[in-house]
Amino acid sequence: MDLFSTGMELTAIPIEDGELSLLPLLPMPISNAEIFARLLDETPWRADTVVVYGKRYLQPRLTAWYGEASYSYSGLTLQPLPLTPLLEQVRAAVEQSTGRRYNSVLLNYYRDGADSMGMHSDDEPELGSRPVIASLSYGATRTFILRHKRSKRTVKLDLTDGSLLLMAGALQANWLHGINKTTKVVGPRLNLTFRFVS
Numbered sequence: 001m002d003l004f005s006t007g008m009e010l011t012a013i014p015i016e017d018g019e020l021s022l023l024p025l026l027p028m029p030i031s032n033a034e035i036f037a038r039l040l041d042e043t044p045w046r047a048d049t050v051v052v053y054g055k056r057y058l059q060p061r062l063t064a065w066y067g068e069a070s071y072s073y074s075g076l077t078l079q080p081l082p083l084t085p086l087l088e089q090v091r092a093a094v095e096q097s098t099g100r101r102y103n104s105v106l107l108n109y110y111r112d113g114a115d116s117m118g119m120h121s122d123d124e125p126e127l128g129s130r131p132v133i134a135s136l137s138y139g140a141t142r143t144f145i146l147r148h149k150r151s152k153r154t155v156k157l158d159l160t161d162g163s164l165l166l167m168a169g170a171l172q173a174n175w176l177h178g179i180n181k182t183t184k185v186v187g188p189r190l191n192l193t194f195r196f197v198s
């Protein structure tokens with residue numbers, strides 16, 4: 001941390017072929033524990049089935065999609081729910097810290113270490129050619145894995161309670177990302193990815 005850093009700003013993580021930055025703790029007027037508990041309780045969590053290479057799978061996590069537009073991936077179309085007052089408040093804080101606007105948010109609930117997200121890029125056409133995605137985590141720390149599509153270089157980041165990761169530029173075009181299962185005992189984790197869908 002340099003002399004003039006307040007620790008409240010995003011810090012760039014040097015990475016080739018894309019932009020990545022991290023804020024260890026998003027400033028919020030309510031505690032992380034309260035945000036976590038309210039999100040867990042207020043969200044109509046869904047256990048969705050996706051189609052991957054023609055086969056149907058139950059997603060290894062629960063999800064909810066909020067915003068203005070429907071969202072399609074892996075043969076699944078999610079109808080949006082209207083943002084709750086809490087999600088509006090969180091969105092405002094994320095917009096303030098990242099200097100960007102978002103009209104949608106995907107909530108992921110990883111119940112324990114058996115829940116995961118496969119390696120993917122958030123590169124659907126409605127996200128635009130250089131998507132800006134702000135990823136906010138609450139609860140248990142899980143390891144976020146990035147893998148370069150051509151070089152296969154892997155970068156790992158621990159996403160801790162209240163951390164905000166910003167993915168931008170050519171990151172989605174050149175890298176995959178995901179969350180592996182773990183055999184370690186881990187508690188529940190919530191992740192919110194704010195996006196701009198047009």
Ligand SMILES: O=C(O)CCC(=O)C(=O)O
Pocket residue numbers: 106108117122135144159177178179191193
């Ligand atoms: O849970 C995470 O940190 C990743 C979520 C993610 O990649 C997504 O929602 O597209």
Ligand SMILES: [Fe+2]
Pocket residue numbers: 120121122177193
């Ligand atoms: Fe993603």
